[in-house]
Structures are given as structure tokens and as C-alpha cells.
Amino acid sequence: MHIDLSGKNALVTASTAGIGLAIAVGLARAGAHVVINGRSADTVKQVVDKLHQQLHGASVEGVAGDLSTADGAKAVVDAVPSVDILVNNAGIFGLRPFFDIDDAEWERYFQxxxxxxxxxxxxxxxxxxxxxxxxxxxxSSESGLNIPVDMVQYGFTKTAQLSIARGLAKVAAGTGVTVNSVLPGPTLSDGFKDMVREQAEREGKSYEQIGNEFVKAHRGSSIIQRIASTEEVANMVVYVCSAQASATTGASLRVDGGVVDTI
Structure with missing residues (x-):
């Protein structure tokens, strides 16, 4: 299967690192013009310059904007008025006991x-x-189906995304527009690395080692029994954005290594 996204414009939010960056690279390699997004203009520029060097001939530009606010979203759409592909990757996560999550934290995650x-x-x-x-x-995330007890505020937002995506797919019924959710499981992203950095330094282990141990200890239902790479998640997203995926819409597509124990 050859995926060709030539002539398509794509915006990938929060794409200066991690899963977002892997998705942006995958779309650019498939021929799409890709807009990199992040909160810092300097970081966005650095990533765009790096991709121009690494992906010879790729069409990439950047737009800074904090998408947790209405003003930040407006700044992005003012700079990029139209796209053919929108990948909503922006998100935050973190471990926190339920009783320590105040109203402001709930609101921050929701926004x-x-x-x-x-x-x-x-x-x-x-x-x-x-x-x-x-x-x-x-x-979204497998946490949207398998709500983590130590990240209830995160799981709730990922479930909400599934509902919104399904509803928007119905809004676009009968058109050539598809709306889907992709649900990664534990992934070796920059966010994961930041979360376990102290442990890696203390124990002298690689991030991959710690990731695999995390999966076996806390996601025992995983079938692949290891942490996934950002590229493995990106592969699913690139396919969903392709012309070949034209009959896939309103779907929740898991790239969770089989963590969610369901048929």
C-alpha cells in the first residue's frame, strides 16, 4: 500500500516532540504539507528547521499557540485558516490521587x-x-476505556474525546470527511521519559527498560508485553489520514498492544 498525501495540508497539534512529532514526520514523508504546532515559537522554529534538514524536500511550516485557551486556538486558525487534515494531539497527563485534584486541575485538563x-x-x-x-x-488513549485510578482526570478527558469524535463523524455524514479516534497504549514518548527520568538516572536503566517494566507491572493485559514506539502510533494515524481509509469513520482505533481486554 502506497500512501500519497501530496496536495494535502495537515495541522498536527503539540507536534514538537513525542507522538505528535512522529505523526508530523509520517505525514510529511507521505507528501503532505505539515504545520508543526507548539506553545513556544522558538521551539516550533527549531523543530521546523530540523525537519527541513532531515526530510529533504518535505514541506513543513510552524505555528505557535497555546491550545488550552480560546485565544491560543484563535491565533492558530488565524495563522492557518484552512487544512485538509487535523490531528488533535495536544494533551497533558500526570499522576495524581483523586482527592488531591481540585476544580482548577479538572478545568485545566478539560480545556x-x-x-x-x-x-x-x-x-x-x-x-x-x-x-x-x-x-x-x-x-485519545486506552486510558479512555481503562480509566487509571491514579489519573482519573486524564482518563475522563480521553473518554470525552471518543464521544466527541463519534459525534463529529455523524455531523460529517455523507461527505468525504472522516473523524476517528486513535487510542495509544503505553508509549515511549517524551512525556513518558520526563515522568520516569529520575528513576532512569537513579537505577541506571534505559527508558525502554523502564517502559517495558511498567507495562508488565501495571498493564498486565498487554499482549505485546512491551512499550510501543511513537512511530508505531504514527503509522496508524497516517493510514487513517489517507485516501485508503475512506470507509473508516466514527471509529476508535486502538494502538495499545492489546491492553484493553476486549474483542
């Missing part, structure tokens, strides 16, 4: 993980539907 994608989809989907072609992908 960052949920409303960021809502605001962008509300803007970009209109044009997609008028052109009768488009792809919207929400990067």
Missing part, C-alpha cells in the same frame, strides 16, 4: 485535552465538508 480539539474541529471541519474531503483524528 487542554478536550476543548482544544473542539475549537479546532469547529473551525476546520466546515471547509472540509464544503470541499467534500477531510480527515480529523483525535489522539
Amino acid at each position: 487542554t485535552n478536550v476543548m482544544s480539539g473542539v475549537r479546532l474541529a469547529r473551525h476546520y471541519m466546515r471547509g472540509m465538508m464544503e470541499r467534500n474531503w477531510g480527515r480529523v483524528v483525535f489522539i
